[in-house]
Amino acid sequence: MVVNWSVIRKLMVAAFLLFTSIICLVDFLPRHMEKGYTTIAAQIIKPRADDREDIFIPKFKRYHDSQTEKERLKSEQNLGRMDLIRKANSDPLPQRIFKGNAKEMCSGKKGEEFCIPKFKQLETRIRVANNYKLMTCIIQKSMSTVMTAIMCYLFNENEFTAAGREFARECTAVRFCQGKNEFPQVLGVRKGYNISTKAETKKWKFTMITRDPVDRFLSGYVDKCIRYPHGGGYCNGCHRNMTCFILSEYDRIKSQLSRGHLFRSFEDRHFFPQNWRCDLHKEYSNYRFLRYSSDPSETLLDDLIEILHEQNVPDSSIQFIQNQLTLSRTVHSTVQSEARTFYEQRLRSSPFLLEYIVRIFYYDYTLLNYPFPEGF
Numbered sequence: 001m002v003v004n005w006s007v008i009r010k011l012m013v014a015a016f017l018l019f020t021s022i023i024c025l026v027d028f029l030p031r032h033m034e035k036g037y038t039t040i041a042a043q044i045i046k047p048r049a050d051d052r053e054d055i056f057i058p059k060f061k062r063y064h065d066s067q068t069e070k071e072r073l074k075s076e077q078n079l080g081r082m083d084l085i086r087k088a089n090s091d092p093l094p095q096r097i098f099k100g101n102a103k104e105m106c107s108g109k110k111g112e113e114f115c116i117p118k119f120k121q122l123e124t125r126i127r128v129a130n131n132y133k134l135m136t137c138i139i140q141k142s143m144s145t146v147m148t149a150i151m152c153y154l155f156n157e158n159e160f161t162a163a164g165r166e167f168a169r170e171c172t173a174v175r176f177c178q179g180k181n182e183f184p185q186v187l188g189v190r191k192g193y194n195i196s197t198k199a200e201t202k203k204w205k206f207t208m209i210t211r212d213p214v215d216r217f218l219s220g221y222v223d224k225c226i227r228y229p230h231g232g233g234y235c236n237g238c239h240r241n242m243t244c245f246i247l248s249e250y251d252r253i254k255s256q257l258s259r260g261h262l263f264r265s266f267e268d269r270h271f272f273p274q275n276w277r278c279d280l281h282k283e284y285s286n287y288r289f290l291r292y293s294s295d296p297s298e299t300l301l302d303d304l305i306e307i308l309h310e311q312n313v314p315d316s317s318i319q320f321i322q323n324q325l326t327l328s329r330t331v332h333s334t335v336q337s338e339a340r341t342f343y344e345q346r347l348r349s350s351p352f353l354l355e356y357i358v359r360i361f362y363y364d365y366t367l368l369n370y371p372f373p374e375g376f
Ligand SMILES: *[C@@H]1O[C@H](CO)[C@@H](O)[C@H](O)[C@H]1NC(C)=O
Pocket: 194, 196, 197
């Protein structure tokens, strides 16, 4: 047999070229396209597994140690500086800028200019109790501790009780489930438990606790900017001036969106819209929304119990949850402080400040079904 080396050489070169171009296509192009996509669509934010702040450390009624005691004293001091708080918010507030209701301001062409859009992807944290086909998406300061504890308990009731866990000993309860029933995306749950069809999805309950935008804003503001601020330039360098904070936070979100990249600073995450969380951009219609209540043993419990019944959670387990919730209350509730009352009064009586709240949270109001503040 005559071997035609020249043909073989050509074939080998062709094969090599084909091989490298396939590698190139498979490997580089999607990355490139993804990069292009993020700049155009401005909404891909991947959960960062290595981010310390992402590790969710709940604060239930904790045992007293010197650290919590120090934190408590500092909090009381900060919340008690009513002189400084009043001074930083003593200026009279201007009139509203846009004269019209929320819908006129935020829908259509005007909306793009004035208001913050819906369904960007911020981050998602899921906890599941798969034997009851239950899933909850948690957001800080929206009863995340309570829901984490409930899901951890339902994830494995026997082990939980056998190990003598209580919701109140939250830190151990969370370590108990850590890495076992947690997902950074709904997609992970879908893959993990084979929830691919519409019918399968129906058998599950996807839940999320939502909170009235003004209430959530105030709670986050008083907690993160007044009670226990972090760092020197905290809260956009506004210190105790809420007007400054609202205006600068609105600008921050706007400019981050137009640059196509969202940063998640420690503060931001508490003030970005709820509809950017929990994969709502894809899963909105599959969620059951539960309303936040400052005392989890009240309203929330009724709504939750209904869902637990639907998912065939035994009465004894429901009873256990009920008892645990009445026993435990969160430590850093800011509802009653004088500072909170002051800021709430200032915000609710200012159409100017409320306008900015509506501009930022318009889609939280409409998608999560909360009434707009009066006058909007
Ligand atoms: C997942 O669900 C589909 C459709 O219900 C079914 O055909 C398939 O066998 C399931 N796969 C596993 C691994 O359970």
